[in-house]
Structures are given as C-alpha cells and as structure tokens.
Amino acid sequence: MNETHHLRRMTTIWIVLSIAADLLFWFLVGPHIPPGRMTDMASSNQFDFNILFVIAIPVLIGVWIYLAYAIAVWSAKRGGPEPVGGEAARNNRTAQVAWITITSVVVIFLAGFGTVELVVNHGSGGGEGPNPVWSPAGAIKAETAALAGTGTWSPNSNQVLPVQVIAQQWKFTYRYPTFGGFETPQLILPVNTTIAFNVTSLDVIHSFWAYQLSVKADANPQVNDVAYTTTNQTGPFTVRCSELCGIWHGSMYNYGRVVSQQKFMQWAQATEAANAANTKDLPPFAWTYVPDANGAAGGYYPDGTVTPYSTVETYGAKQPAS
Amino acid sequence: MTERPLATAGEASTAPRVPWTQRQGWLSQHLGTAIIGGILGYTFGHWLGNAISSNYQYIVNSGQNAIADALALIFGVVGWLLGIGALNYPLAKLAGRQPEKEVEVNDWSKYFRYSTNHKTVGLQYVVGVLLFMFTGGLLAMAIRTELLNPTTHYFSADTYIKIVSEHGTIMMMMATSIVVGPLGNYLVPLMIGSRRMAFPRIEAFSFWIFVAGYMVIFSALPYGGFPTGWTGYAPLQTQAGPGMVSYLFGFAVIGMGMMAAGFNIAVTIINYRAPGMTWSRVPIFVWSILATAALLTLATPTLFAAGLFGLLDKTAQTAFYVTEHGGSSYLWENLFWFFGHPEVYIMALPGFGIVGEILPVFTRKPLFAYKVGAAGMIGVSLLSFFVWQHHLFQSGINPDMRPLFMLTTELISIPTGFIYLVGMGTLYKSKIRFEIPMLFAMALYFNFLIGGVTGVFLSDVPVNVTVHGGFFVLSHFHYTIMGGLLFAFMGGLYYWLPKMTGRMMNKKIGLLHFWTMFIFFNLTFFPMFIIGLLGQPRRVFTYAKNLQGLNDFSSISAFLLGFSFLIFFFNLVWSLYISPQKAPANPWDSLGLEWQTATPVPPHNFERIPVILTDPYHYSEASAPAVADLGGDERVPAVSSHDGSGVA
Numbered sequence: 001m002n003e004t005h006h007l008r009r010m011t012t013i014w015i016v017l018s019i020a021a022d023l024l025f026w027f028l029v030g031p032h033i034p035p036g037r038m039t040d041m042a043s044s045n046q047f048d049f050n051i052l053f054v055i056a057i058p059v060l061i062g063v064w065i066y067l068a069y070a071i072a073v074w075s076a077k078r079g080g081p082e083p084v085g086g087e088a089a090r091n092n093r094t095a096q097v098a099w100i101t102i103t104s105v106v107v108i109f110l111a112g113f114g115t116v117e118l119v120v121n122h123g124s125g126g127g128e129g130p131n132p133v134w135s136p137a138g139a140i141k142a143e144t145a146a147l148a149g150t151g152t153w154s155p156n157s158n159q160v161l162p163v164q165v166i167a168q169q170w171k172f173t174y175r176y177p178t179f180g181g182f183e184t185p186q187l188i189l190p191v192n193t194t195i196a197f198n199v200t201s202l203d204v205i206h207s208f209w210a211y212q213l214s215v216k217a218d219a220n221p222q223v224n225d226v227a228y229t230t231t232n233q234t235g236p237f238t239v240r241c242s243e244l245c246g247i248w249h250g251s252m253y254n255y256g257r258v259v260s261q262q263k264f265m266q267w268a269q270a271t272e273a274a275n276a277a278n279t280k281d282l283p284p285f286a287w288t289y290v291p292d293a294n295g296a297a298g299g300y301y302p303d304g305t306v307t308p309y310s311t312v313e314t315y316g317a318k319q320p321a322s
Numbered sequence: 323m324t325e326r327p328l329a330t331a332g333e334a335s336t337a338p339r340v341p342w343t344q345r346q347g348w349l350s351q352h353l354g355t356a357i358i359g360g361i362l363g364y365t366f367g368h369w370l371g372n373a374i375s376s377n378y379q380y381i382v383n384s385g386q387n388a389i390a391d392a393l394a395l396i397f398g399v400v401g402w403l404l405g406i407g408a409l410n411y412p413l414a415k416l417a418g419r420q421p422e423k424e425v426e427v428n429d430w431s432k433y434f435r436y437s438t439n440h441k442t443v444g445l446q447y448v449v450g451v452l453l454f455m456f457t458g459g460l461l462a463m464a465i466r467t468e469l470l471n472p473t474t475h476y477f478s479a480d481t482y483i484k485i486v487s488e489h490g491t492i493m494m495m496m497a498t499s500i501v502v503g504p505l506g507n508y509l510v511p512l513m514i515g516s517r518r519m520a521f522p523r524i525e526a527f528s529f530w531i532f533v534a535g536y537m538v539i540f541s542a543l544p545y546g547g548f549p550t551g552w553t554g555y556a557p558l559q560t561q562a563g564p565g566m567v568s569y570l571f572g573f574a575v576i577g578m579g580m581m582a583a584g585f586n587i588a589v590t591i592i593n594y595r596a597p598g599m600t601w602s603r604v605p606i607f608v609w610s611i612l613a614t615a616a617l618l619t620l621a622t623p624t625l626f627a628a629g630l631f632g633l634l635d636k637t638a639q640t641a642f643y644v645t646e647h648g649g650s651s652y653l654w655e656n657l658f659w660f661f662g663h664p665e666v667y668i669m670a671l672p673g674f675g676i677v678g679e680i681l682p683v684f685t686r687k688p689l690f691a692y693k694v695g696a697a698g699m700i701g702v703s704l705l706s707f708f709v710w711q712h713h714l715f716q717s718g719i720n721p722d723m724r725p726l727f728m729l730t731t732e733l734i735s736i737p738t739g740f741i742y743l744v745g746m747g748t749l750y751k752s753k754i755r756f757e758i759p760m761l762f763a764m765a766l767y768f769n770f771l772i773g774g775v776t777g778v779f780l781s782d783v784p785v786n787v788t789v790h791g792g793f794f795v796l797s798h799f800h801y802t803i804m805g806g807l808l809f810a811f812m813g814g815l816y817y818w819l820p821k822m823t824g825r826m827m828n829k830k831i832g833l834l835h836f837w838t839m840f841i842f843f844n845l846t847f848f849p850m851f852i853i854g855l856l857g858q859p860r861r862v863f864t865y866a867k868n869l870q871g872l873n874d875f876s877s878i879s880a881f882l883l884g885f886s887f888l889i890f891f892f893n894l895v896w897s898l899y900i901s902p903q904k905a906p907a908n909p910w911d912s913l914g915l916e917w918q919t920a921t922p923v924p925p926h927n928f929e930r931i932p933v934i935l936t937d938p939y940h941y942s943e944a945s946a947p948a949v950a951d952l953g954g955d956e957r958v959p960a961v962s963s964h965d966g967s968g969v970a
C-alpha cells in the first residue's frame with residue numbers, strides 16, 4: 001500500500017469521526033457543561049470550555065486513530081512489508097513543517113481567544129487583585145462609594161453591588177457596605193445585577209469559589225481580591241473553599257441564593273435593621289483587616305498593644321484605584 | 323575508583339591497602355553505621371536545640387520547640403552522611419591528609435555502601451525509588467478509602483489531610499528522581515561511551531542524601547504530620563506544627579540531591595562523550611536527561627532557598643511569609659512555583675526520552691525527526707521557567723499579566739507536541755513488535771495526550787475559574803506524571819533490567835501487569851475530570867452526595883490499580899529470584915551502544931573507549947554503517963530487521 005493510501009484512509013476516518021463527535025458534543029453535552037449559565041461569566045466560561053473542547057476533539061481523535069491504525073495495520077504479527085530505514089524514514093520536511101505550523105497556529109489562536117474573552121468579560125469571574133483594570137462600568141464608582149460609607153443600591157437602578165467576602169478558618173461571612181456594613185453568614189444576591197466581590201482573609205489563604213456564579217478568587221490575608229459577575233437567573237448556588245486552609249477545609253462550604261431585586265432589597269434592609277446592634281461593634285468597613293493578636297496567621301504580638309483592625313484611613317483609601 | 327588501574331572484578335580486591343571503612347564484612351562503613359550516625363546526630367541535635375532555646379518565651383508558651391526539631395533533623399542528616407562515609411574524602415582533604423581511595427567491595431553488600439560505581443548507584447536507586455513509590459502508594463489507597471463515602475469517615479479530618487499531604491510530597495520527591503536516578507545514572511555513561519560519571523563521589527552523595535530526604539519527609543508522620551498539601555502554602559505553613567519542619571527541611575535535603583545529580587549528569591554528558599559522539603549522535607534519552615539535568619540544577623536552588631526561609635520563619639522567628647510583619651504569602655507561592663513548574667517537566671522529559679529509545683527498537687525504524695525531538699526537549703526546558711504564574715491565576719497577584727502567562731503556558735504545547743511528531747513518524751509504516759516495553763511506550767502516548775490537552779484547558783484563564791483547585795487539576799497532573807512518566811519508567815525497567823540484572827522479566831506476568839495498570843489507571847483518573855467539573859475541590863475529606871457514585875467507581879479502580887503494582891513487584895521477585903531466565907546480551911536487537919557491551923556489564927563498561935561512527939537509529943537500512951568501533955575486530959553491525967520477538 002502506498003503513502004497516500006494510508007494517509008487518505010486515516011484522514012477520511014478522522015474527518016468523519018471528528019465532525020460527528022463535535023456536533024454531538026456541541027448540541028448534546030455543551031449546554032450542560034459546568035458552571036452552567038446562572039451568570040454572564042458562567043455562560044461565557046461555558047462557551048470557552050466548549051470552544052476548547054471542539055478543538056480538542058479532533059486532536060484527540062486524530063492521535064487515537066493514528067495509534068489504532070498503527071496497531072492494526074503495522075503490527076509485526078500481520079507480516080506486512082519490511083519497514084524501510086534510511087534518510088526518507090528519518091525526516092520528512094512536509095510533515096514536520098505542517099505539524100509545527102498547525103500546532104503553532106492553534107495554540108496562538110487559543111491564547112488570543114482566551115485573552116479577548118478574559119478582557120471582554122471583566123476578568124471572567126476570576127480574582128482581579130486589589131486594582132482591577134478590566135472593571136465593568138460603574139464598578140469603581142460603587143466600590144469607592146462603598147468604602148467611604150456613601151454607597152447606595154436600589155432595585156432597577158442598574159448599580160453595581162459591592163459585597164465583601166471574609167474568609168477565615170473555617171467559614172465565610174459577608175459584609176454589605178451599601179447597607180451599613182452589616183455582616184452575615186448568608187450570601188443573598190439580587191438578580192440582573194453586577195456584583196463586585198471583595199475577597200479577603202483573616203488568617204491563611206482560602207479561595208472563594210461560587211461554583212454556579214463562575215467566581216473564584218483567592219482570599220489572602222491583607223489583600224483585597226476583587227472579582228466580578230453579573231447574575232441573570234434566580235436560584236441557589238454553592239460556595240466552597242477551594243484553597244487548602246487546614247483541617248476543616250473540606251467542611252468550608254455554604255449555599256447562597258440569587259433572588260429578585262425586590263426580595264433582595266427587603267432582605268437587606270431587614271437584616272440591616274436586625275443586625276444594627278452588632279454592626280456597631282464591628283470594626284469599620286475596610287477592604288482588609290489585620291488578623292487579631294491571638295496568633296491567627298502566625299501573628300505574634302508580644303506586648304498585645306497592636307490595634308487589631310486596620311482603619312479605613314490606613315488601608316482602605318488607596319483601593320481600588322481608579 | 324577512577325584512578326584505579328584497569329582490573330577485572332577479582333583483582334580489584336587485591337589493591338594494596340584497604341582502609342577499614344571499606345573492608346568486607348561488618349566492621350566497615352555501610353547502611354548500619356549510617357543509621358547509627360543518624361540516630362546519634364538526631365539525639366545530639368535535639369539536645370542542643372533544647373539547650374539553647376527552651377527558655378525563649380514563645381517556645382515556653384507554645385510548648386513546641388521548632389529549633390530542637392530542626393536541629394535534630396539537620397544533625398541527623400549530617401550523622402547519616404558521616405556514618406555512610408560520604409564525608410571521609412572531603413574531611414581528609416580539609417585536614418590536609420591524603421584521602422584513602424575508594425575500593426569497591428565486590429559482593430552483594432556493595433549495595434548497602436557508599437559506592438562510587440555508577441552501575442551500583444543505578445541499582446541502589448531502583449530499589450530506593452520503588453520503596454518511595456510503595457510508601458506513597460499505600461497512602462494513596464488510604465485516600466481513596468476515605469473518599470468511598472461522603473458521610474462515613476474512616477479517618478479524622480485531621481488525619482486525612484495529613485495523609486494527602488504526605489502522599490503528594492513523597493510522590494513528588496520520588497518522581498524527581500525516578501528516571502534520572504536509576505536509569506540516568508546507570509545508562510548515561512553506557513550510552514555516551516564513558517567508563518564513569520564525571521563526579522563519582524557526588525553521584526554516591528546524591529543517592530544517599532536522597533534516602534536521607536526520604537526519611538526526613540517520613541519523619542513528618544511521627545511528628546504529627548503537616549496540613550498543607552505538597553504545595554506547603556504559607557501562612558498555613560507558618561501556623562502548622564512540627565511536621566512542617568520535616569516538610570521544609572525534607573525538600574531542602576531532597577533539593578541537595580537533585581542539584582548534585584543534575585550537575586553531575588550535565589557535566590558528564592557534556593565532557594565524557596566518547597570520540598565521535600557528536601551532538602547529533604547523542605541518543606534521544608541522553609538529550610532528555612540533559613534537559614532534565616539543566617532544570618534540576620537551575621530550578622532547585624529556588625526550592626532550597628524557599629524551604630530555608632520557611633525554616634527560619636519557624637525557628638528564628640523571621641517573617642518572610644508572615645504578612646502582618648512585612649512578609650508576604652505571595653512570596654512562598656511565587657518561589658514555590660518558580661521551582662514547581664520546571665519541576666513538572668523534570669517529571670515529564672525523562673519519560674519522553676525513554677519512549678524515544680523504545681520506539682525505534684520495537685518498530686525497527688529510525689527515530690523520526692530526531693533533531694526536532696531534541697530541540698523540543700530543550701525548548702520545553704527553557705519555556706518552563708516562564709509559566710509559573712499559571713498556578714496563581716485566581717490569586718489576585720499580577721492579574722494583568724495573566725494573558726502573558728496564558729500565552730507562555732500554551733506555547734509549551736508546541737515543543738511538547740514535537741514528541742508526538744517523533745512518535746507518530748516513527749510508527750509510520752513500521753513493523754511493531756508488541757513487547758512489554760513497547761506497550762508501555764504506546765500507553766504514554768495515549769495517557770499524556772489526555773494530560774496535555776487538559777493542560778490547555780487549565781491554562782485558559784476563563785476556564786481555569788472553574789477547574790482550578792479542583793479534581794480536574796488533580797486528574798490532569800496524574801495523567802502527565804503517572805500516565806506519562808511512570809508508564810515510561812515501567813517500560814524502561816522492562817526494557818533495560820535485562821541489561822542491568824542479567825535476567826529477563828517474565829512476559830506473561832508483564833502482560834498482566836501492563837493491562838491491569840493501563841486499564842485501571844484510566845478508570846481511576848478519568849472520572850476525576852468529571853468529579854472536578856462537577857465541583858469537588860481538591861484535598862477535601864467530604865463531598866457532595868451526588869458525587870458518591872463517581873467517587874466510588876474511582877476508588878474501586880484505584881484499589882485494582884494498586885493491585886497491578888503488586889503484580890509488578892511479584893514479577894520482579896519471580897523473574898529475578900524464583901525463576902530467573904538468563905538474558906542475552908542484546909535481547910531486543912537494539913543498536914544502542916548500551917547493548918553492545920557484555921551482560922553483565924564489565925566493571926569498566928567498555929574494554930576500550932569506543933569510537934562512535936554514527937547515531938544508534940539505523941534500523942532497516944541495507945547498507946547501514948556500524949554504530950561504533952569497540953576496539954579489537956568486533957565492529958557492531960547494524961542489526962537488520964528480522965522477524966520474531968527477540969526473546970525466547
């Protein structure tokens with residue numbers, strides 16, 4: 001059998017199988033790929049995953065077909081023709097150039113595609129650090145106001161809602177700066193709203209992973225890690241810690257809920273009122289809090305006079321920069 | 323040993339004066355004296371640490387004396403090295419005395435001594451890494467047992483996280499040496515036509531310090547374990563108990579072995595090639611080991627320094643990683659991964675080299691695109707220094723640099739893809755003999771493909787939001803390290819053990835081993851991609867109820883995968899001791915230089931230093947030139963392809 005025969009056969013099988021598998025995947029599996037479509041970030045990250053998969057399928061199938069073909073056709077047991085060594089078997093300019101070109105084009109395309117998606121989607125729900133450069137409209141304004149204690153949020157106003165996520169061994173709590181800075185273990189969010197999560201930690205590194213919202217941002221002590229997402233469906237979602245933080249890391253999860261804007265408003269105002277007495281005793285709202293003097297995060301304060309919490313003035317005012 | 327005149331095994335023992343340290347029998351230096359030295363050093367260090375520091379207020383308050391723990395381990399390792407004899411030569415030099423020359427003891431006890439013979443060291447490493455692997459494997463079985471059920475727990479949360487951490491660390495440490503140690507040391511000199519490694523004492527040192535590292539990391543368990551996983555992130559690291567000292571110092575000790583081995587191997591390959599062994603004739607395995615050696619030498623110092631900083635934080639109360647005292651938790655993350663990503667290629671490249679040697683032999687074809695393959699390995703090792711922050715995409719550091727790290731990470735798949743070009747080109751119109759080594763080599767191509775493709779998913783920042791820190795990553799790197807490197811290592815053992823031990827491995831048991839390992843490896847790890855996508859984070863002792871089915875499937879497959887390793891160990895014992903079959907000098911009809919010497923390999927490898935005439939891949943070539951002139955009349959003919967398996 002000559003060269004073109006082998007290659008033509010393999011190519012035919014490859015094209016047919018790849019197209020079939022791609023179509024099946026795109027229409028049957030793709031819409032169910034995590035993290036679903038509860039937020040804009042989730043939908044676009046699902047789209048990215050599916051694009052990658054549609055490109056990966058022909059790669060996988062191509063190599064598998066080749067291996068299977070080699071095992072079936074070029075096995076010594078089949079007693080085919082003797083292989084031919086020599087220069088022709090060592091190098092083949094066309095094959096080499098084609099391989100390197102194709103892999104390079106695919107890879108560079110993927111990097112470009114990923115970059116565009118990342119920037120267009122304001123960081124795709126990932127941790128953007130304290131000074132995000134790809135913020136959605138209105139986010140910086142809302143965050144700056146929140147820190148100054150002048151932030152507001154109301155239904156149908158299309159405002160960004162800042163929410164603070166405070167991680168500690170081994171739980172998450174949340175502060176709502178636009179509602180007097182009350183702190184609660186419940187994460188309730190309004191639908192059709194852009195949320196600016198401000199994630200920080202009081203002790204070791206954790207990671208705030210709101211699975212269905214497609215948000216993941218590490219919680220570092222003394223760092224404000226900002227992540228954006230825009231909700232577009234109501235319903236429950238899971239929050240898990242996804243960075244190892246000690247013994248009970250596995251138990252560090254809870255559930256949040258996206259509700260209608262009116263319901264959210266009711267809940268927030270009710271909680272603000274109910275928690276008012278506690279909120280007074282909390283440290284003033286800030287992007288980060290210095291761990292307490294009891295040794296969390298390895299802190300050791302010999303004389304015990306260190307102020308346990310940073311003030312807005314020391315840490316907060318700088319962030320986020322415009 | 324190097325200056326020793328050419329002598330046969332029998333004559334070696336008649337060398338003029340044998341120092342007591344190297345006598346035959348008990349009254350000399352060997353594993354036993356090393357253990358005694360280690361225990362004495364450990365006790366002394368502990369005493370010293372308590373003597374100098376037990377009155378410090380913070381030690382009194384915490385009830386933990388990390389200084390004593392650290393000094394105990396440090397002096398323990400020094401005692402171990404003194405006991406085995408690693409310091410005899412340098413200490414004599416320091417004292418201005420003429421050091422006594424090493425004389426190799428020529429019985430089985432040489433495997434328990436400070437041997438400077440690269441073949442002895444290679445075999446010592448085989449046993450060493452298998453022991454390492456076995457320990458790590460037992461811990462893996464414990465992990466999968468706990469994950470059988472989300473609500474019924476076999477271990478406490480505390481014990482579980484320590485098992486996971488110990489498993490990961492032991493496996494990662496083992497994997498850095500699994501090929502470079504046994505096969506690198508044994509085969510590189512044979513393949514480049516050398517009689518020795520460049521620095522035989524450094525070679526012996528790298529093995530014995532590797533064993534010390536194993537014991538140091540193992541000592542974490544009696545110390546109460548460490549809760550940080552193999553990545554050891556601070557401040558959790560700073561918060562952890564004395565087991566953390568073992569982790570930090572353990573990486574420093576293993577690091578010394580890695581640097582020593584890398585440096586020695588790189589110098590050997592560059593300087594000890596036989597005449598005619600030009601860079602375009604160097605076997606592809608040697609290229610892969612050279613690229614790995616470069617990574618070992620250049621990346622490990624970062625790990626060493628990072629571990630030292632951590633030790634200082636724990637003992638001397640410095641604050642490298644303590645945020646509120648001016649340190650940074652990002653510092654550890656960056657130092658660790660600046661080493662850690664090159665590390666993952668330390669655990670990949672040697673596997674590519676092994677399959678590159680196996681394929682031509684069992685396809686009876688020359689290696690396709692040899693130069694592209696070698697360039698790919700060099701390219702991978704260079705690029706691997708520029709990707710480390712892909713482990714920190716969601717960490718909040720350098721968020722604006724993510725597109726750059728996404729690009730560099732994805733660029734690595736180009737040189738990695740060269741390995742596929744080489745493999746597939748070699749298979750083209752070949753005549754494949756499905757011996758055990760070939761099966762493992764083909765399995766690498768299957769497994770690593772899945773590992774590599776999922777790596778591209780991970781490096782896409784938007785997709786990384788979902789898959790980072792979960793079971794998807796876990797599966798990805800098991801596919802590359804276990805599915806790639808470990809499969810290649812197994813193939814390499816089946817292929818080269820006949821040369822190293824003079825015994826053939828049993829093919830029937832080998833087939834059983836291969837198929838159970840291949841099938842259950844995939845059944846264990848493939849479901850983990852789905853588990854990860856469905857939201858299970860890594861390193862958790864409990865998980866969502868709806869994931870129990872998949873987890874149980876994975877666990878049961880994992881137990882059977884564990885069983886396949888028992889089959890392998892059984893095959894070793896069977897083929898080496900119970901029913902040994904003598905191996906011919908060249909059972910696979912290979913053209914490789916390492917197969918052209920006698921089996922067992924003569925003490926000096928080659929009677930005369932061979933003159934290399936061409937590369938070792940002229941299979942199925944009618945007028946192929948001889949590979950090497952071995953001196954005398956025997957020219958090595960290029961074996962023409964012939965049918966049959968080559969094994970009786």
Ligand code: HEM
Nearest residue numbers: 666669670712713735774777778780781790791799802803
């Ligand atoms: C095509 C080649 C590869 C690509 C594109 C790639 C990409 C990545 C990325 C982006 C991550 C970070 C995932 C995350 O935590 O979010 C990762 C993790 C990891 N990779 Fe790879 N990788 C490749 C090959 C390898 C190889 C060859 C090995 C080992 C032999 C390896 C071992 C690991 C390990 C151990 C981790 C785990 C890190 C942890 O503990 O969190 N990878 N890889």
Ligand SMILES: [Cu+2]
Nearest residue numbers: 206241245252
């Ligand atoms: Cu946590």
Ligand SMILES: [Cu+2]
Nearest residue numbers: 662663710713
């Ligand atoms: Cu990496």
